[in-house]
Amino acid sequence: MKRKIAAIFAADIAGYSRLVAEDEEETLRRLASYREVIDDFIAKASGRIFNTAGDAVLAEFPSAVDAVRCAIDIQESLRTRNMAYPPSRQMSFRIGITIGDVVERNGDLLGDGVNIAARLEGLAEVGGICVSRAVHEQVANKLSVQFADIGAQEVKNIPTPVHAYMVAMRREDGSYATPQLKKVAKAEPALNWMWPLVVGVVSVVAIGVGGFLYFTKLETAQVKSTAASPVPSPAVAPSPSPTPTVAEKAPAPLPTSTPTQTTTTAAMPTPIPPPPAASAGKIAVDAVPFIGERQRAFLSNEYAAAGDYKAFALNIGGFTGSALNQPNEEAARNTALDQCQKRADAAQSPRRCELYALGNKVVYSRGNPPMPPQPWVRHDPTTERPFVAKDFPMLRDQARTRVENMYAPAAKSRSVALGPGGQYFMALGASSPEETTRRSLESCGAFAGSACMIVAVDDVFVVPIPTLLRPNGFFHAATNSSIVADARDEVVRKLGVGTGWNAVAVGTAGRPGLGLKAADEQTAVNTALADCAKHDSECHVIAIGPFTVGPTN
Incomplete structure (x- = not known):
């Protein structure tokens, strides 16, 4: 053995x-x-x-x-x-x-x-x-x-x-479910001499309860159910087909457990704000998430001009359905949801469609997805390089193959957003770079439950992609436990200035060393290690660009 x-x-x-x-x-x-x-x-x-x-x-x-x-x-x-x-x-x-x-x-x-x-x-x-x-x-x-x-x-x-x-597992809408606590209280052993007393007390209570139930008339409330009357087959509104989008909850690569590797514990998802209310009898079209400009134009024109019995449905993949001039609200609701779900199913989207608006009233309960601060893309010739699917960070090989097969040959404008847990979302064939980045961030944010990051736009990686060490998470200096607490604010401040390659190293005491605005990745890493060695020992790199990093194998 x-x-x-x-x-x-x-x-x-x-x-x-x-x-x-x-x-x-x-x-x-x-x-x-x-x-x-x-x-x-x-x-x-x-x-x-x-x-x-x-x-x-x-x-x-x-x-x-x-x-x-x-x-x-x-x-x-x-x-x-x-x-x-x-x-x-x-x-x-x-x-x-x-x-x-x-x-x-x-x-x-x-x-x-x-x-x-x-x-x-x-x-x-x-x-x-x-x-x-x-x-x-x-x-x-x-x-x-x-x-x-x-x-x-x-x-x-x-x-x-x-x-x-x-x-805490993610729900279908990308938020986190709160686990139900199952703590079991430890029962104290009863003393042997107390058993006769316990039996006596239980007997008296049982007799009292039995008498009470015998002489008390128990009333039960009836629950009345009503059946909805059938409605005529409705006419489906010719809402535009959504721009192709692809989402997958791809697992992040598995970081090693060596002492030199450090990642940041993810914070609980930011509370999602409520959906916008209708203004002046119309939907706030610019605030509707996940959809493209064609769907916005449809909402502003055909949908806004239609009668009261209408509905609009969507899912986080950007698929939509609508129904105009229906005989009643129920018919509008069902038709819009059915149309949206058929489109989603045809594209093998795992996300369920939900009602966004009934008439001009927004009824969507999910609210707007978490989004990063703008600008969403910062172009920097020093760090940008051609998009190659095999170099995409934090994805398994199967996911990279999917990105290569679907993203690389797709029409412009296209982008990929990446979540802190390795989730990703591709928005393909959008009308502009601004639309594709917004849509991929919205859908990825709803999918991940927290703000995502644009990694690629069209044929270019728009963030520094480490090659010397393996990316395994998002780097947030303000909450990174490897950096000593009194130095985090200074690291945040210095990293927020300038362009080029940045790297962060720490030693055994958690004192950081920084390599800032370097012309290449190797220079940033060497500078960070040298800076760390001035006031700490056994220094190692924990971040390159926006990513936490670890050994390549």
């Missing part, structure tokens, strides 16, 4: 017995399909499945970062697949992850690490992830992930409580 430390991943399906009882053949077929997805993600993240039983999967990973990133990828991929099924038939996994000392025997792993991972899986929400404190400490500053501390949990067959954290 061989002992080792490993990150242990445990997953199984919530409500699996019910799904099998309702439709065994269909459930088993879908389980095989979902397992292919899970197995593929685990293999790509350098994991190894060491045991399976029915719907359960046990796997080991070389690091906690690999395990958590893989778990997030799995849950987000399966959530998209589940959208094709009604809620009662959705097949959702719970996942638990811990780091533990395990024993390897004939390829199988045994020990408390495996048991704790299984118990954490039981604490996870449906479609969620629950991790131990050891895992949280390993990944908190290495992945753009939010956690909810649920405290010490009493779990079966584990003698000491397990301190656990829930991973």
